[in-house]
Amino acid sequence: MKYDHRQIEKKWQDRWEKAGVFHASDSHDRPKYYTLIEFPYPSGQGLHVGHPRSYTAMDIIARKRRMQGYNVLYPIGWDAFGLPSENYAIKNHVHPAEVTKKNVARFKQQLQSLGLSFDWTREINTTDPEYYKWTQWIFLQLFKHGLAYKKEMAVNWCTSCKCVLANEEVVNGVCERCGSEVVRKVKSQWMLKITEYAQRLIDDLALVDYPDRVKSQQINWIGRSTGAEVDFKTTAGDCLTVYTTRPDTLYGVTYMVVSPEHPLLEKWKGLIRNADEVAAYQEAASKKSDFERTEVAKDKTGVRLDGIRAINPVNGTEIPIFISDYVLVSYGTGAIMAVPAHDTRDWEFAKKFNLPIIEVVQGGNVQKEAFTDCGTGILVNSGILDGLSVEEAKKKIIEFLTEKGIGRSKVNFKLRDWVFSRQRYWGEPIPIVHCEKCGYVAVPESELPVRLPNVKSYEPTDNGESPLAHMTDWVNTTCPRCGGPAKRETDTMPQWAGSSWYFLRYTDAHSHDALAGDDALKYWTPVDWYNGGMEHTTLHVLYSRFWHKFLYDIGVVPTPEPYAKRTSHGMILGENGEKMSKSRGNVVNPDDIVTAYGADTMRLYEMFIGDFEKAAPWSTNGIKGCRRFIERFWNLQEIVCDGEGIRPELEVPFNKAIKKVGEDVENLKFNTAIAALMSLINDITAVGSITKGELRVFTMLLNLFAPHVCEEVWANQKFDGMVCQQEWPKYDEAKCTEETVEIAVQVNGKVRAHLSVPAEISKEDALSQAKANGKVSAEIDGKKLVKEIYVPSKLVNLVVR
CATH class of the missing domain: 3.90.740.10 (Valyl/Leucyl/Isoleucyl-tRNA synthetase, editing domain)
Known part of the structure; x- marks a missing residue:
């Protein structure tokens, strides 16, 4: 029976969504677990194979937590404001909203093809007025508390993007996004007083589980x-x-x-x-x-x-x-x-x-x-x-x-206040008006959202003003304080605005009365496990911690820190060992991999490619190897025999595998977890058959990495429900140790024999059995024994002369 991923994978993706098995429950009667990825920016290029590495890792954690009985929130959304869409719109004479809509649809199709267990009912988009209404609301609270202010200052000006950049967005003297020269200009800018939180941003790192390198980057940046x-x-x-x-x-x-x-x-x-x-x-x-x-x-x-x-x-x-x-x-x-x-x-x-x-x-x-x-x-x-x-x-x-x-x-x-203005169109309007009499005045909260109007030209002006400055009907308004003539702020917020609080919106994505309801925030926050790139440690993570602390101070959120745990992953490089980019011609499209080998193969390979926290080069041969492993699992159906339990000859391998996979997943050692399953399938093959009970356990373990093929095998065997709804298997610690082990016996460093001995054998007994072996005794008889070495469960080395 041939394994056909094209038929199987889409079928199960549809069934999962129809059954709602990955939708977080609104009932709060179970312990919760909130897993989070940095939500993607939907660019026109779509995903490359490096993007799903983080998504798949957190999907594995989410799937395991569901099997452990947690109410899991694993949400998805779109960080969709920003320069790339606007630049594309300028070049191709289309509205940025149309570009964004098309890109989101493309990304969504790609993500769904990978079988990621996102809760799509909580999908958010930073360009949705119902979302950026609350981004504007947070800005108004910052303004009212004196943490948002306008200042004439020298700023970083990108000569190509024609907008102001924060210091963090300038890398080696050029714009991080487009690579163009950055010069200094004096402009009036909206600023956020992140420096007020500098000491707390350092001190409260003691409250969270972040890797030392992440904490160090934050501490060094704050300086x-x-x-x-x-x-x-x-x-x-x-x-x-x-x-x-x-x-x-x-x-x-x-x-x-x-x-x-x-x-x-x-x-x-x-x-x-x-x-x-x-x-x-x-x-x-x-x-x-x-x-x-x-x-x-x-x-x-x-x-x-x-x-x-x-x-x-x-x-x-x-x-x-x-x-x-x-x-x-x-x-x-x-x-x-x-x-x-x-x-x-x-x-x-x-x-x-x-x-x-x-x-x-x-x-x-x-x-x-x-x-x-x-x-x-x-x-x-x-x-x-x-x-x-x-x-x-x-x-x-x-x-x-x-x-x-x-x-x-x-x-x-060393930390400077956050330059928050952008002289561009495609961003959240800053909800402030300027009155000659009253100065800068907040737009009433009842008038939010201040919607982004349509404009004929998105081209930034040469004098550094936003395109919105030309929209006099939109700009000219009345002062909320005195009723006199006033002008709207024409600068927009940076892309970092929407991503500084998105994790809160996921907890109650359709709330109309608040950024999220109190009960939802109390139940779901803080995020239990957040994974993202190291490159965002001094940008997004620092900014979002600042916003969260402010919201905590004014009683909006219940915790002082947004993320209880933060981990980071290494990049997937091209086959030539260089960073994937169109200019280098080494980008691998995940669609091609899914079509040729299947989503399960791609998921398995991305987790098997190497240490998750380090960069690793892509390998076509590696992909083929993972496909062969999935086919070996599929073919186990041909050697199924009756029996619900695990047979004595496989008790140790199965118990060791359950323990190993479970522990390695928690420590982001996905590659060694998969290696344990590969070893287990070798043990099963050596026995020549697999009971239904054994297949049930193996399928539950592999399900974290290759869920589509596991659901199909589960259904073929007429097991109850779906694999993803099962309880995570337990192991017996006493059966995680081999009763006997094979040890090598060396004489002067050269292997002369192999012995099968009890796993708990003493040093004295191991040495005694080694010397009694005929091949060994022939090498040592009549010679002086200089040293005896025993490495438990591995080898004996006898040094003679």
Whole structure:
């Protein structure tokens, strides 16, 4: 009987959905389990084989939990706002909504063809007004609590997308999405005050089960440091305040550097004798991205301010002030004190501009054209700090600065507030109006959603305004506060907005009165297991944790953290070992694999390809091997015999397999779980038959990975119900150990015999039996026994000479 996946797989997909076996129950009488994937962006290219790796893994967890008696929520939806659809719409003169609708239909068909056990009754779409109504509602709460504000600032501007990017969306100086140059522009932007939650975002990582690498990425991105703010007087009468983690090195400060955007430069314009040179440098810096400006390896450039100097607060020494683009106005205070003896960048700058270098922490020789790393050491050339250790000096200098009123201790964060505006059309309208009299005013909640209007052109404007700015009928409105004329905000939200809370909507996807009902949120949250890519650790995960914490603070959600557990998967690479991309010509279409080999084969292979948490190259031969395994399982039907139990000769292999598969799935060791099933089928084949009871257990185990063929075999054998509705099989720990094991016997490292011995045999008995073996005794008789080695259940090695 040949296995025909084309007939079988679609049949079972339809039956599952018709029976609703994967629909989460609205009844809360059972323990819940919420599994989650990062919901896909439905691009025109559709899925490639790398995408389903995460989806299949979480599907396996969801299927196992259902068999363990949980009420499982495994939902799906579409993160459908964003630049790709809009860019496609601009190029092809179609509405982004039409592009999105077509792409969603394509993705949905592909996902359903893989037999993923999503609850399609809770499908959501970020472009649905009934969804983005609540995205807008959350923004209004942030605005009302002072966490959303508008600010004139230098921003990252993508020269191709013609919109503002958050720092996290700029990778190596180019746009993460299109790869085009990113420059700096000054614009008025909506900001979200994520920095208010910086410390909690670090502290509350103790509440969750995340891998260390995920926690480290978040902690490093937030960048908490402790130090001091220090006030440097200037000859212009103003103060330059700096933040430093090393206030103990103040006596080694020989110059200062300010950002080209520092606000005092405008005030000092009349005092700076080389103002034209300074202005030219500011203009050049404005065209560089933050990445270019702070790249460690780049040449140090700058201009000395002629006419203004700073005064070192601990010794009264006048020191020069420079502007340089490696200092960012967005970090710290936009000014730094430079200690060239103990900082690589400062040392390089000092050498270029022939500035003094003073060693203040003993441990290196600055005369040898090198700076000294001063993490530890004794203070020298430092007045009141001489002879102190670094930690002692830090404490004493902060006390001194505080007492003199010229400094204070300070905790600082590298994390910046979230730039939330996009000057594009295809995004959620920001529900704010601007009134000349009242300023920025929230749209009343009763008027939500503020719907995205139709426009004739989606092309972003050259002056950086959104296409919505041209829609005067939509823009011109009345102020909700005073009734006077007002204008709607024409910037839209970034794509990250809808994905920062989507997991909450799944709990009550059709709620009209709230983003989700209180009972649903209390029952389903937090998410029990969330899997996604490492590339989203400092973007989506951080942003969604921030939104969730805010909603927790205002009483909307019941937990301080959104995800109890987060794991990450490695990419599937092309057969050439490179990342899959159209430009490299190595993209594998899952539709082709499903057509040729079946969804079960693809699912099995994606889990068998290697360590789930590491990247792995695609292999056509590997796919064929997994297909052969499925056919071997299918052919077990030809050797079925009567009997409901597991026969004695297979008790140990079956119990070991149940234990191994169950434990490995929990630890994301899918490849070794599948290997255990391959080993078990070898044991069954060696016996030459399989009882109905044995086939029932094997089918339940394999069902996690290859559900379609398992349902078909289950039905063919006339077993009750569906496999996915069965109880997860139990194992007997006492029967997970072999009664006898085969051990190798070596003499001087060469195998001379194999012995079958009791599994729990002692070392003494193992050695005794080994020496008594005829082949072994022939090798050792008359020789001196130098060493006896026994590795339990594996080998004996006798060393003679």
